[in-house]
Amino acid sequence: MSETKETREKELGEKAVIKVSEMDPRFKYEIRKIPGAEKIMLCFQCGTCTADCPIARFSDSYRPRKLMRMTQLGLKDRILSSDVIWLCAACFTCVDHCPQDVGIASIIRALRNLAVDEGFIPRVYKELGSCVLKTGYAYRIPELRHRKREEQGLPPLPKANVESIAKLSDVTGFSKLFEEKKVA
Amino acid sequence: MAELKYMLFLGCVIPYRISSYEISARKVAEKLGIELVEMPEFNCCGLPLDPVSHDMMLTLAARNLCLAEQQKLNIMTLCTGCAGTMRKVNMTLKEDKKLKEKVNGYLKETGLEFKGTIKVRHLIQMLAEDVGLERIKATVQKPLNPLKVAEHNGCHVLRPTKYIGFDDPENPTILKNLIELTGAKCLDYMDETECCGAPIIGVNDVIPLQLAREKLNHIMAVGAQALVTVCPFCHMMYDLHQSRIERAFNEKFGIPVLHYTQLLGLAMGFSPDELGFKELRVNATKLLDQLGS
Ligand code: SF4
Numbered sequence: 001m002s003e004t005k006e007t008r009e010k011e012l013g014e015k016a017v018i019k020v021s022e023m024d025p026r027f028k029y030e031i032r033k034i035p036g037a038e039k040i041m042l043c044f045q046c047g048t049c050t051a052d053c054p055i056a057r058f059s060d061s062y063r064p065r066k067l068m069r070m071t072q073l074g075l076k077d078r079i080l081s082s083d084v085i086w087l088c089a090a091c092f093t094c095v096d097h098c099p100q101d102v103g104i105a106s107i108i109r110a111l112r113n114l115a116v117d118e119g120f121i122p123r124v125y126k127e128l129g130s131c132v133l134k135t136g137y138a139y140r141i142p143e144l145r146h147r148k149r150e151e152q153g154l155p156p157l158p159k160a161n162v163e164s165i166a167k168l169s170d171v172t173g174f175s176k177l178f179e180e181k182k183v184a
Numbered sequence: 185m186a187e188l189k190y191m192l193f194l195g196c197v198i199p200y201r202i203s204s205y206e207i208s209a210r211k212v213a214e215k216l217g218i219e220l221v222e223m224p225e226f227n228c229c230g231l232p233l234d235p236v237s238h239d240m241m242l243t244l245a246a247r248n249l250c251l252a253e254q255q256k257l258n259i260m261t262l263c264t265g266c267a268g269t270m271r272k273v274n275m276t277l278k279e280d281k282k283l284k285e286k287v288n289g290y291l292k293e294t295g296l297e298f299k300g301t302i303k304v305r306h307l308i309q310m311l312a313e314d315v316g317l318e319r320i321k322a323t324v325q326k327p328l329n330p331l332k333v334a335e336h337n338g339c340h341v342l343r344p345t346k347y348i349g350f351d352d353p354e355n356p357t358i359l360k361n362l363i364e365l366t367g368a369k370c371l372d373y374m375d376e377t378e379c380c381g382a383p384i385i386g387v388n389d390v391i392p393l394q395l396a397r398e399k400l401n402h403i404m405a406v407g408a409q410a411l412v413t414v415c416p417f418c419h420m421m422y423d424l425h426q427s428r429i430e431r432a433f434n435e436k437f438g439i440p441v442l443h444y445t446q447l448l449g450l451a452m453g454f455s456p457d458e459l460g461f462k463e464l465r466v467n468a469t470k471l472l473d474q475l476g477s
């Protein structure tokens with residue numbers, strides 16, 4: 001899969017034995033403080049999320065239930081360096097179906113944000129991010145498109161306020177995050 | 185009836201490569217007497233960056249909301265992703281004072297403040313709730329009678345229920361009703377509400393293609409002549425990538441993927457050219473010939 005090279009070998013790890021030294025008991029509390037991820041401890045491992053997840057159906061490694069358990073157990077390094085957390089399509093099926101209202105998709109988002117803090121960011125997100133920083137849009141809209149709009153009778157695309165975006169990126173810490181981090 | 189005037193939020197995918205949606209949406213909006221005001225200096229809705237930085241997502245979405253608040257207009261967007269995101273952020277910031285303060289702290293740097301005075305609508309929500317089915321039906325001049333299609337809502341117009349609360353996410357009927365008022369029949373098929381898979385393209389391309397292939401197979405099985413979408417991202421998955429799916433699995437689909445606004449536009453009597461049919465990757469000529477359009 002993916003262009004992400006460094007983490008390719010570091011999938012969630014089917015290693016049968018979990019060593020106590022791998023577990024960070026504070027991790028779940030760290031996660032719990034993040035907006036949207038407050039309910040991580042409520043997961044009782046029923047498996048509804050995995051059963052209903054469209055991605056899990058076609059992936060050998062993506063299992064939201066397992067990710068919730070690994071988070072509770074504090075297997076921080078294994079999770080954050082894994083490609084697998086980037087497979088959620090944010091379809092919110094699990095969010096609607098979870099009997100404990102765990103908010104799985106937001107927890108996965110929180111895990112991804114932490115992974116980025118640790119320097120793991122898939123190339124596609126790096127590209128989307130730098131495009132927003134440079135143009136205000138997630139995709140670079142080619143000059144040709146702008147000209148075509150005129151031919152098609154569409155109004156010109158409003159000019160983005162790149163200065164404002166730059167300011168907001170600075171104050172939210174987004175731009176800093178971006179400059180320093182390597183592509184995972 | 186309330187005045188039908190909205191601030192149009194285009195988002196990034198439509199201007200990037202799905203102009204047929206914008207062209208047809210503007211046409212049908214005009215016909216329905218809906219006034220669309222361009223949003224000045226808008227930016228990405230924030231959704232693509234949520235996995236990188238939740239704070240940046242919130243701030244980008246909130247900035248767009250502020251721009252609409254300044255002009256005292258509700259937002260209407262054609263993309264389910266943009267609609268879902270801005271809707272969720274709008275609700276969250278209205279409810280969570282602490283988070284609102286935090287985001288407003290960021291926005292202050294650019295002279296903006298989120299107040300929470302407007303609403304966010306997706307196209308089909310605007311059509312069903314604000315315009316109303318009767319009024320839309322009255323504009324149909326050329327019923328698309330023999331046509332049989334299938335619908336794909338797109339996740340973010342249905343889920344999470346907690347924030348969207350629009351249609352029944354397990355058995356959505358609103359888009360079906362909107363389709364059937366054009367005279368076309370909307371068929372049921374297996375796993376209708378399943379995700380198109382597009383959000384993980386770039387991280388993993390195999391799974392989205394498998395998901396999209398499955399959907400195309402399911403709609404073929406019930407005899408649908410076209411798939412109708414209401415999101416540029418989902419549309420891309422089924423139209424732009426359809427030939428790629430055919431090659432990858434050595435199967436033939438040839439199923440035209442229409443934006444709902446193209447379908448409605450045909451029924452209103454617009455020509456295929458006026459509705460951007462030429463921009464579609466999967467040729468719809470056969471279907472148009474059958475309709476005599
Ligand atoms: S559905 Fe909810 S409670 Fe059940 S395993 Fe998934 S997260 Fe845990």
Ligand code: SF4
Pocket residue numbers: 049052053054055056064087088089090091092093094095104105
């Ligand atoms: S939101 Fe993510 S984890 Fe949940 S069902 Fe959808 S793809 Fe699977």
